[in-house]
Amino acid sequence: MVAKPIPKLAQKNVAKKKPAAKRAKRVSPAERERIVEIFSRFEALEGNPSTELEYSNPYTLVTAVALSAQATDKSVNKATKVLFAEADTPAGMLALGEARLTDLIKTIGLYRTKAKNVMATARILTEQHGGEVPLRREALESLPGVGRKTASVVLNELGIEPAIAVDTHVFRVSHRLNLSKATTPDAVERDLMAVIPDPWRTRAHHWLILHGRYTCIARRPRCEACPVADLCPSRALFTGL
Numbered sequence: 001m002v003a004k005p006i007p008k009l010a011q012k013n014v015a016k017k018k019p020a021a022k023r024a025k026r027v028s029p030a031e032r033e034r035i036v037e038i039f040s041r042f043e044a045l046e047g048n049p050s051t052e053l054e055y056s057n058p059y060t061l062v063t064a065v066a067l068s069a070q071a072t073d074k075s076v077n078k079a080t081k082v083l084f085a086e087a088d089t090p091a092g093m094l095a096l097g098e099a100r101l102t103d104l105i106k107t108i109g110l111y112r113t114k115a116k117n118v119m120a121t122a123r124i125l126t127e128q129h130g131g132e133v134p135l136r137r138e139a140l141e142s143l144p145g146v147g148r149k150t151a152s153v154v155l156n157e158l159g160i161e162p163a164i165a166v167d168t169h170v171f172r173v174s175h176r177l178n179l180s181k182a183t184t185p186d187a188v189e190r191d192l193m194a195v196i197p198d199p200w201r202t203r204a205h206h207w208l209i210l211h212g213r214y215t216c217i218a219r220r221p222r223c224e225a226c227p228v229a230d231l232c233p234s235r236a237l238f239t240g241l
């Protein structure tokens with residue numbers, strides 16, 4: 001039997017039933033101007049921001065970023081100073097062994113799980129990638145303990161792919177500055193990539209982190225010292241001005 005063609009009206013209805021694509025935030029020209037001014041000021045204050053994590057090659061960068069989940073960069077740097085002096089390659093990490101690694105990172109939160117992931121990653125890199133870190137998102141995200149956020153930080157830091165990893169600071173600052181109202185890190189990242197003009201995308205991650213870490217602090221933002229206070233819709237909430 002030959003199937004009847006679908007009438008035009010029915011085709012329209014079928015099309016309507018498709019799930020709506022996730023849209024990134026759109027902004028008005030005035031809003032775009034405000035965002036441009038925010039990032040111009042960040043750039044004027046710090047033209048070349050970089051991660052505060054210490055690393056010497058892609059492997060130590062991936063490892064440091066993975067260790068920094070739910071830990072401060074300061075605590076990670078303290079531990080990795082000794083760790084990377086003993087092992088700064090996947091082969092070196094395997095030779096070091098899990099017991100010594102665990103001991104060296106025991107001051108970092110979730111250190112037992114992180115030690116297991118670092119060892120598993122070192123094994124995969126040695127056996128499947130010739131001891132090198134694959135600098136592609138998919139391959140990075142498949143490594144134990146390396147999720148989207150870690151991959152974004154690594155690819156962005158090494159200048160391979162502009163990405164804005166959304167951690168707690170980036171999430172908070174993005175909401176306070178009304179760069180995004182999204183409720184998940186992935187959706188906030190999508191909004192930021194849509195509203196931040198291209199020349200600033202690679203550095204935006206650092207600016208937002210540093211701003212959240214030192215000025216737009218979670219409990220008591222330092223609005224009186226904030227370089228973008230006059231552009232911030234949340235200032236009145238904290239200062240009454």
Ligand code: SF4
Nearest residue numbers: 216221223226229232
């Ligand atoms: S004005 Fe206050 S709330 Fe707004 S970005 Fe600056 S520090 Fe954060």
